[in-house]
Amino acid sequence: MKSKEILLITSFPPRKCGIATYSQDLIHAIEDKYEDAFRIKICALKKKDIQLEYPHSVSFLLKSWIREDYLRLANDINANNSIQIIYLQHEFGLYDGEYGEYILDFLKAVKTPVITTFHTILSKPTEKRRGVVRQIAEYSKGLIIMTKRSAEILKSEYGIGSDKIKIIQHGTHLIRPRRPIQAPDKPFPDKTILSTFGLISEGKSIETALDALPRIIAEFPTVLYLIIGKTHPEVVKQEGERYRAFLHNKVSELGIEKHVLFINKYLSLNILLDYLQRTDIYLFTSKDPQQAVSGTLAYAMSAACPVISTPIPHSLELLDGAGINFDFQNHEELADAAILMLSNPAMMSEMRMNALHKISPTAWQNAAIGHIEFAKLILRNENFKTAYQHPPISLDHIKRMTTDFGMIQFAKVAEPDRLSGYTIDDNARALIAIAKNFELTGDFDDLHLINTYLNFILYCQQEDGSFLNYVRINKKFYKKNKDENLEDANGRAIWALGEFLALQHLISFHLQARVEAAFQRAIPYISLLESPRAIAFCIKGLYFHYQYKKDPDTLKIIIQLADNLVSKYRGVSSESWQWYESYLTYANAVLPEAMLLAGKCTKSELYKEIAKKTFDFLLSITHKNDQISVISNIGRHDEGQQKELYGEQPIEFAYTILSLDAFFEEYQEETYLHQLKATFNWFLGDNHLHQIIYNPCTGGCYDGLEEYHVNLNQGAESTISYLLARLAVEKHA
Numbered sequence: 001m002k003s004k005e006i007l008l009i010t011s012f013p014p015r016k017c018g019i020a021t022y023s024q025d026l027i028h029a030i031e032d033k034y035e036d037a038f039r040i041k042i043c044a045l046k047k048k049d050i051q052l053e054y055p056h057s058v059s060f061l062l063k064s065w066i067r068e069d070y071l072r073l074a075n076d077i078n079a080n081n082s083i084q085i086i087y088l089q090h091e092f093g094l095y096d097g098e099y100g101e102y103i104l105d106f107l108k109a110v111k112t113p114v115i116t117t118f119h120t121i122l123s124k125p126t127e128k129r130r131g132v133v134r135q136i137a138e139y140s141k142g143l144i145i146m147t148k149r150s151a152e153i154l155k156s157e158y159g160i161g162s163d164k165i166k167i168i169q170h171g172t173h174l175i176r177p178r179r180p181i182q183a184p185d186k187p188f189p190d191k192t193i194l195s196t197f198g199l200i201s202e203g204k205s206i207e208t209a210l211d212a213l214p215r216i217i218a219e220f221p222t223v224l225y226l227i228i229g230k231t232h233p234e235v236v237k238q239e240g241e242r243y244r245a246f247l248h249n250k251v252s253e254l255g256i257e258k259h260v261l262f263i264n265k266y267l268s269l270n271i272l273l274d275y276l277q278r279t280d281i282y283l284f285t286s287k288d289p290q291q292a293v294s295g296t297l298a299y300a301m302s303a304a305c306p307v308i309s310t311p312i313p314h315s316l317e318l319l320d321g322a323g324i325n326f327d328f329q330n331h332e333e334l335a336d337a338a339i340l341m342l343s344n345p346a347m348m349s350e351m352r353m354n355a356l357h358k359i360s361p362t363a364w365q366n367a368a369i370g371h372i373e374f375a376k377l378i379l380r381n382e383n384f385k386t387a388y389q390h391p392p393i394s395l396d397h398i399k400r401m402t403t404d405f406g407m408i409q410f411a412k413v414a415e416p417d418r419l420s421g422y423t424i425d426d427n428a429r430a431l432i433a434i435a436k437n438f439e440l441t442g443d444f445d446d447l448h449l450i451n452t453y454l455n456f457i458l459y460c461q462q463e464d465g466s467f468l469n470y471v472r473i474n475k476k477f478y479k480k481n482k483d484e485n486l487e488d489a490n491g492r493a494i495w496a497l498g499e500f501l502a503l504q505h506l507i508s509f510h511l512q513a514r515v516e517a518a519f520q521r522a523i524p525y526i527s528l529l530e531s532p533r534a535i536a537f538c539i540k541g542l543y544f545h546y547q548y549k550k551d552p553d554t555l556k557i558i559i560q561l562a563d564n565l566v567s568k569y570r571g572v573s574s575e576s577w578q579w580y581e582s583y584l585t586y587a588n589a590v591l592p593e594a595m596l597l598a599g600k601c602t603k604s605e606l607y608k609e610i611a612k613k614t615f616d617f618l619l620s621i622t623h624k625n626d627q628i629s630v631i632s633n634i635g636r637h638d639e640g641q642q643k644e645l646y647g648e649q650p651i652e653f654a655y656t657i658l659s660l661d662a663f664f665e666e667y668q669e670e671t672y673l674h675q676l677k678a679t680f681n682w683f684l685g686d687n688h689l690h691q692i693i694y695n696p697c698t699g700g701c702y703d704g705l706e707e708y709h710v711n712l713n714q715g716a717e718s719t720i721s722y723l724l725a726r727l728a729v730e731k732h733a
Contacts (some may be wrong), residue, residue: 023042133160148167
């Protein structure tokens, strides 16, 4: 039974309003992101004369028009010791009294800490409005706002200190990659789609877009403008469908009936996102300069829509490179922007990419992390512990990146970049990961992938037993194979073949014979290796080969390679620097892991002793008080120098997790298991930006974490690295 509770005070479905949808999405995100450390409860705001059937998750109701009910709610919450924190959603109009001042009665009386989310911050406030907002801030432990502009207004015009303010942008949904433009089932074939969605009201100024359409249509006759959404229920209650009728009449007056389609429905999220993914340009035409944020704008950008928007703070902060702002109610500027964009397909393609990069930090998963981390900061309560849920294992992106020949090297966001070609590095890692996945699941779909990656590795093997690394999309080898050091690539290929053979119970005798022959052809090349990491990869492959076939010659090669690493260790190590080189760089954890495996199969205590010393030394630098920071790809870490803090790549975390798994298996020290799980949490958001690195919607993993942003490209190396890490964690679930 969950003992700790979070309470949201908010409008809530089936009530139809933007904040109700926002709160529902936030709750789902928190519940999906975190394990059962707490229960989320809801206090729904009731409106006079409106009866709604709320779901069971609604535990409290507030009759917002009755002042006495605010104090009653506070007393009910004070009597519940399980509620740890309250998230109060604030918008002028949700609470009664002058400027919603009834909510102050609740805030004064409630004892549980409150975090208030201001959905609208109005500039140039009246004295009364300023006073109400300042009192809400005074009684709240923290304030969440959604734009930098709103934060500046709170500080400069309301006199609220920055120590209380946290910017958490409006959440957006992660969306699967857009369907190809030539998809046979694409809706509205041969049309250029402009769209607007949301609850319809006069404030949206949709007539501005309609007035711009004749000029746009004259240049682009295939334009179809979709106006998606029902009229706002409060508008219907007060004036019926007057505004919608006005829009229909304007369409007729302008003679553009064939170019406008009203979709008068409250769409489910999946259908709405389908419409947005089909949209070529999203139009946001609000005429309210005081509107701080727009959920519809954020959703459109998450679907990679280029946007034309009026200059509200949200669009001013987000649209740089992802769209064009135009002045309020200026249909000529809107038409100019649309014609410019539609005339420049390359510009629109770049805007789509920029939209994804701009909006990615606002994914609901990141919003959930932001809310919970803010609560933990305010509570400073050791009892308010959290743990991330582990996403289900998915091969979706791996399959998307794989052709019949091999795994494509790079991606542009989640779309395979076929021109980048293939590498044996990626296909070797992929063979190991998918073989492990097949061992875990027995999914026969994996067999096709396994054969693809294995055949690619064998294709790259040369007559002398060595492997070339880089292959073009046309299956020709790149010339750069002759210019670059391929030792690490050869080491990874040998590791992959050896580990694959160790899974002999899963593969046919005929396939074993093919792989064994390739492995034996590669052995003479091993003695030529000088790179410590290439040597370590080979030791791993030879170790697994030894499990497959207890060949004394294999053992001799392992000893030869391990002695090489011992020599390197003795040449540079000291009491304060327990390592094989005078610096740390990439794939560091592979070195001590290889020494451990060498010690296990040769029964050498020396190898194992050096393995443990060097691994613990590495962890002392990368893991400090659960704050994990692997060696940066910006530059190597030299002995005695300051370590770079940013430029982290998924592969370094994967190698560390594989090594932690091996050391825990050998020594059964709980510290290793704890560090393994903590290291994996980097993928899920436990990093300096508190942003997800693994994308659970695409099944891909982002390529890196920089100082201020995440690299959204989901290439082969990163995605396979995540899968290797995820499978290692699954062993200990």
